[in-house]
Amino acid sequence: MSESEASADARDGRGPARGAPIQAFFAGRPQKPTIARAEGLYMWDDSGRRYIDVSSGPVVSNLGHCNPRVIAAMAEQARRTGFACPSAFVSEANLTLAERVAGLAGPGLERLFPVSGGSEAVESCIKFARQVALTRGEPSRCKVISRMPSYHGGTLGALALTGDTVAEEVFGPMMRSMPKIPAPLSYRFPAGHDGESYAAFAAEALKDEIERQGPETVLAFIYEPVGGLATGALVAPDFYYLRVREICDTYGVLMICDEVMSGAGRTGAFLASDHWPGARPDIVALAKGIGAGYTPLGMMLASAEMVDAVVESGGFLHGHTYNANPMTCAIGAAVLDEVIERGLIANAREKGAELRRRLNALCEASPIVGDVRGRGLLQAIEIVADKDSKAMIPLELQAPTRIGALARERGLVLYTRRTSGGKYGDWLMITPALIVDSAQIDEIVGRLAETLQAYADELRAAGVV
Numbered sequence: 001m002s003e004s005e006a007s008a009d010a011r012d013g014r015g016p017a018r019g020a021p022i023q024a025f026f027a028g029r030p031q032k033p034t035i036a037r038a039e040g041l042y043m044w045d046d047s048g049r050r051y052i053d054v055s056s057g058p059v060v061s062n063l064g065h066c067n068p069r070v071i072a073a074m075a076e077q078a079r080r081t082g083f084a085c086p087s088a089f090v091s092e093a094n095l096t097l098a099e100r101v102a103g104l105a106g107p108g109l110e111r112l113f114p115v116s117g118g119s120e121a122v123e124s125c126i127k128f129a130r131q132v133a134l135t136r137g138e139p140s141r142c143k144v145i146s147r148m149p150s151y152h153g154g155t156l157g158a159l160a161l162t163g164d165t166v167a168e169e170v171f172g173p174m175m176r177s178m179p180k181i182p183a184p185l186s187y188r189f190p191a192g193h194d195g196e197s198y199a200a201f202a203a204e205a206l207k208d209e210i211e212r213q214g215p216e217t218v219l220a221f222i223y224e225p226v227g228g229l230a231t232g233a234l235v236a237p238d239f240y241y242l243r244v245r246e247i248c249d250t251y252g253v254l255m256i257c258d259e260v261m262s263g264a265g266r267t268g269a270f271l272a273s274d275h276w277p278g279a280r281p282d283i284v285a286l287a288k289g290i291g292a293g294y295t296p297l298g299m300m301l302a303s304a305e306m307v308d309a310v311v312e313s314g315g316f317l318h319g320h321t322y323n324a325n326p327m328t329c330a331i332g333a334a335v336l337d338e339v340i341e342r343g344l345i346a347n348a349r350e351k352g353a354e355l356r357r358r359l360n361a362l363c364e365a366s367p368i369v370g371d372v373r374g375r376g377l378l379q380a381i382e383i384v385a386d387k388d389s390k391a392m393i394p395l396e397l398q399a400p401t402r403i404g405a406l407a408r409e410r411g412l413v414l415y416t417r418r419t420s421g422g423k424y425g426d427w428l429m430i431t432p433a434l435i436v437d438s439a440q441i442d443e444i445v446g447r448l449a450e451t452l453q454a455y456a457d458e459l460r461a462a463g464v465v
Contacts, residue, residue: 033408038065041433041440043413051408054444055415055431059228059261059378062289063338064433070294073334077327086324093330100336101290101301104270109284109301113316114324114332118260118287119153121298122222125283126157127318128300128310129220129254135309138252141219145209145253147202148180149420151230152222152258161222164230165420179213181205183227184236187371187382188390188425199236203243210251220254220283221247225272226375228261230419232382232427233374241279248282257281260298261378264289265339265434268349268376275375282306289434295331296322344434351436352376358445359430366449367465368393368456371427377434382427383452385465393464395422399455403428407451412444 033045041064043051056062063070077093084091094114102110113124126144133141146152148163156175159167163180184199193201210218221244227234248255262272263286273281284301291297310316322328339345356372359381363369370384383399385391393399400416407414415429432444459465 040064040066041436049411051411051413052440052443052447053413053432054407054448055413055429056289056433057293058288058415058417059266059429059431060288060291061293062264062266062344062434063292063294063335064435065293067292067294067335067338069338070292070331070334073330074294074327077330080326082327084326086319091324091326091329093326093333094324097329097333097336100333100340101286101299104336104340105284105301106274108280108282108303110304111302111307113300113302113318114329115298115300115320116296116322116325116328117298118285119155119158119298120320120323121260121285121287121300122153122158122161122258123155124300124318125222125256125258125285126161126220128302128306128316129256129283131310131313131316132254132306133219135306135313138216140216143179143213143218144220144222144256145179145181145206145213145218146222147183149183149230149424150180150224151228151419153260162230163420165423179209181209183223183231183234184240185231185424186234186236186373196237199240200243202236203240203247206244207247207250210247210253215251215253218251218253220256222256222258224258224260224262225275226262226267226378229415229417229429230424232425233378233380233429235373235375238276241273241276245279254282255279256283256285258285260285260287261289262375263287264292265345265348266376266378266431267374268345268352270345272375272378290335291328291332292335294335295328297328297332339434342435347436348376348434351438351441352379354438355379355430355432355436355441355445358441362445362449362452366452366456368452368459374430377431377436379430380427381430382425384425385459392422392425393459397459397464399426400428402458403451403455406454407448410447410451410454412447412451 036044036046041053098112101112115121146161150163152158152161160175160178182202182205184202186195189198257273259271266289269275287298359372363372368383369381370387371382374380385393404414404416
């Protein structure tokens with residue numbers, strides 16, 4: 001078939017070779033298996049080969065695959081109604097989801113605004129914060145401070161907050177980039193610092209940046225309580241969270257927690273910020289695990305007081321076609337019912353501690369694992385060429401991509417993606433579903449050890465380590 005014939009077929013719906021138009025969007029276009037079915041933590045390709053999903057996709061499939069309760073909820077809601085515009089109707093599914101989330105999130109986060117994913121949730125948070133400032137008679141507040149490195153989403157508003165040097169290079173001319181302060185890195189930090197002193201420095205950087213920008217212009221500070229892919233499950237010392245809360249309060253700056261990856265029970269608490277009770281956020285972005293991969297779902301959480309003030313001032317000037325969609329809300333409520341009734345938040349805490357012990361042992365044994373960090377079932381390992389010097393593997397070797405390929409050969413599916421061009425290091429997210437058991441942790445760590453040994457052998461043969 002000629003290229004022109006293939007294009008004609010694509011236009012009339014018959015299409016050329018299956019998957020080609022989609023795969024063409026991604027750099028390198030590596031050969032990938034075709035998914036046939038999935039159940040729990042396991043996935044099978046069309047050749048019958050089984051894989052264990054080590055990272056829950058991009059840290060989304062909190063319940064694993066094909067959960068019967070969620071599938072039943074999807075079917076039941078589909079029989080009732082698949083769509084209803086939120087400006088015209090309220091649905092029982094909307095109310096049920098709101099009740100579940102508010103009960104888990106607790107006081108000060110009683111209201112939610114459901115959207116279709118993490119980027120939309122973050123956009124909702126910053127636009128809502130702006131309207132809150134207007135209700136308070138503070139029209140000059142418009143700047144949102146974030147951290148470098150960080151990731152807050154792919155839409156231009158969320159990308160303006162994202163601390164990624166490569167994304168800034170590409171998309172910076174199209175957006176108004178927001179001020180950045182250093183993230184409290186716990187493994188790689190400047191000479192003269194250790195983890196504690198650098199965290200203290202990073203916290204005070206917020207105060208300094210607010211004063212540099214002019215306190216009257218600063219609207220909010222956004223950060224991930226437990227880091228995502230941009231920082232490899234970064235967890236700061238406890239005092240950091242309390243100090244940034246104190247600084248925000250001093251200057252009247254709203255504190256937004258981006259819990260797109262860390263929320264919904266993954267760290268062993270419903271919100272990762274719950275681990276630091278004295279650092280309660282004003283606004284929260286949730287996504288990923290709240291829909292558990294069964295539907296595109298994200299949401300903003302905020303206090304009734306702030307929401308009521310915005311409503312009384314004329315309403316939230318924001319919305320999407322699919323926000324508060326009944327089908328999505330019904331699925332989200334079923335996901336949370338499973339999380340609650342099966343005790344999966346406690347399981348994330350307990351199995352997370354077990355996984356951490358096993359990863360620490362792997363770090364001791366492997367010549368290329370330099371660090372293990374995270375909380376609950378949001379863990380990461382950092383890959384290095386030399387553990388003593390923390391020297392990184394040469395960037396041109398694309399370590400995460402190669403390790404991902406070696407892992408697939410051994411029946412593991414890893415989430416690998418380099419941020420800031422690898423400037424801050426390379427790591428692998430180890431984030432199995434909240435249903436993981438001890439036997440599966442054995443399987444994951446065993447196969448991961450084999451994968452890392454195979455990569456270390458390649459590096460040794462190339463003279464890298």
